Structures are given as C-alpha cells and as structure tokens.
Amino acid sequence: MPQPTIQHIQRFQSEYHKLVAQFSNSYNVNELTAMQISLFMDEVKYFWMERLDIIDLELEGLTEHNVCFLLSGATYLNVSENEHFYFKSLGDFHLLHDPFLKIEHFFRIPEGSIDTGECVNLFRRLLIDTIKVLENYQLIFYILPIQLLAIENEQEHRELLSEFFMNFISSIFKKKYEDQDSFCEDFDTFEDIENQLEPYVRNRIVFNSFSEDGVSLRRKIEIHNASAPGYTQLMAGQPEAKVFLVTLYSYVAQISDILLICLMLRLYPYIRYEVTFSYLVLIMHTFIEDEKLRDMIEKAIVFYIFRKEMNGAFAHLESFECYYRQICEKRALLKILSNMRESNINIFQGRIQEVAEMIQELFADVATA
DSSP states (O other): OOOOOOHHHHHHHHHHHHHHHHHHHHSOGGGOOHHHHHHHHHHHHHHHHHHHHHHHHHHHHHHHSSOEEEEESOSSOOGGGTHHHHHTSSSSEEEEEOHHHHTGGGGTSOTTSSOHHHHHHHHHHHHHHHHHHHHHOTTTSEEEOHHHHHOSOHHHHHHHHHHHHHHHHHHHHTSOOSSHHHHHHHOOSHHHHHHTSOHHHHHHOOOSSSOOTTOOHHHHHHHHHHHSTTHHHHHTTOOHHHHHHHHHHHHHHHHHHHHHHHHHHTOEEEEOOHHHHHHHHHHGGGTTTSHHHHHHHHHHHHHHHHHHHTTTTTTTOOOHHHHHHHHHHHOHHHHHHHHHHHTTOOGGGOOHHHHHHHHHHHTHHHHHO
16 A cells, blocks of 8 residues: 655644644643634634645545544544544544634634633643643644635535535425524424424434433423533524524534535544434435445444443553554454455444444453553
C-alpha cells in the first residue's frame, strides 16, 4: 500500500499546538471571558484558512488507500477518560474536528441570548483536552478543520440539512410537511405528537444518555433542554410543537451532517454516543442502498459495537504507547470484517451479538495484559 504524504499536516499539528499553548499561557484558564474566547476563535479560523488547500490535497491522498475514522457526535476526545484507547483501536488514521470551531456558534450569537457561562465552561474542558492531545499524541491523532474542508457554502449546507429533516418528519408522521409551520399547525402538545409516532420510531427518538424506556416524550425533552446550554432561554414561550422540532432537529441534522461530511471527505464516522447512534439506526436504511454509504455505515456500526463491548477494558493499562504499538500490528478492523463475511453476517439485519463475540475474542489479550 502506498504510504501517504502528510508532512504538511504533521507540521501544521506542531504549529497549531503553539497557537493553542500561546493562548492558554496568556490567560488564567479559570477566568476566561466570552470575548477572549471569541477573539481566539478568529485566530484559529485564520490559522486553518491559510493552510486549507494543502490540507485538502494531502487528506485526499491519505483517505484514498486508508480507513480514516473521524470522531463524530462528540465535541472532544476526552483523554482523561481513556477515550483515546478506544478511538485508536480500529482503522488506520484517526482524525478530530478542531474542537474550537465546533462550538464557535455559541460565541457568535447576540450577547445575552444564552448563558455564556455554560459555554465558557465547555470551552475550558475542551481546551484542556486539546492541549493533552497535542502534547502527548500529536502524530497519533490529527486535529483538522473538518467543517471548513467539507463545506464550501454554509448556507447551502444548512438548507440541505433542513430539507432532509422535513423529509424525515414527513416520513415518520406519514404526511408531507413543507416546513415547520405546517407541522406546528397540526399539533398542540407533546402528547399529540407522541400519539402519532409508531412504537419503533418513538423508542428511537431519544435525547438523553440514560435509558429512556417508558419515559414520555414530554419528560425526555424537559430533561434534555434543562441540561443543554442555552436551550431553556431560546425555547422560552415557544409552542410545544416548535420545541419538539428544534430539539429533534439538532440530532437528525447532526447525524445527516456526519454522513454528508464523511462522504465528502472519504472518512468513516466513529460514533460513541448512544443518542447519536440511535439516530443513525433510525435513518440508515435510507442510505444503505448506496455502496459507499453502506460501507461507511457498516464500519461505523462495527466500531460502535466495539466501543460498547470494550467499555472499561482499558482502565488497567498504564501505557498508551505500548497499546498503540500492539494495536497497529493487530489490524483488527480487517479481521472483524473478514470474519463477518465468512460467517455471512449482514449487520443491517442483526446478529450483533456474534460480532461482539468476535471483538471480545480478538481483544482478549488486552483484557489480560
């Protein structure tokens, strides 16, 4: 297999590290203001824009012959919880969105619209995590401006996501809705909406990381919006049908966005958050007739099964470097897929437990290391 040429991307990681470290060293991280963060994000965007063309060129070569996973549905890697062990376990290369660009919108809305204190706390967490990645795992994980690389016209991209969302709403309610206003005319309460959903869809529409079996749609939304930065303020006084659409849109648009971006850049999504994965399952049958999307989604499902099956398996390991060398030799994803083919497993039709057992067997040496 030809070795990819990514020397510029590697050099940019070092330059990016200096940019982030310089900001971190210039301020007391515990006393950051929204204005300071906003100005830093301008620097980050300018940094990437200057380097975008060469990154695009090298990334195209990298993804042509390698399985490159992109952390998706999460804002940052979370090294302190050992998430780097899981993410590095399958595939060839592992990419991260620039986390600051991921939350930039929180700092671009009019002052006073939301409680920026929650957003500043989020920024602080991902700043600390990003520094850990850049200091300790710089050429193992690559932080890139994925959104800038994939989307040339932000307005057209948002319109595409909105169109897909209304098609999704029309399909689950079995009625054509042209826009959100026409939907809001049909429903007054969360209970009206819930009663129109088929049980399978109702169970898959989740908003929180804990089990929502038996929880009403009203309670799911109340819990979600109370914990999401700015939601309570933004939704104050809105009709319940509108609150439902806005809450649901964030997840349906997120999984649509993940699939579109990965398709554009020839990446594979690594989804570890069960809520995001639930929406992948809900919409995936719309896409799996396409060969490329089917391959992408199959690998994403296998990686999700791995993450769930191996939960806690790395807590006893002290050296990531040792595990990294071990996992590079294992080539686990190829073996899992090969075993699935030999066993005639179509993962879109079930037999998840058999795949989980294959993973357990392949990684048994990790559990005993």
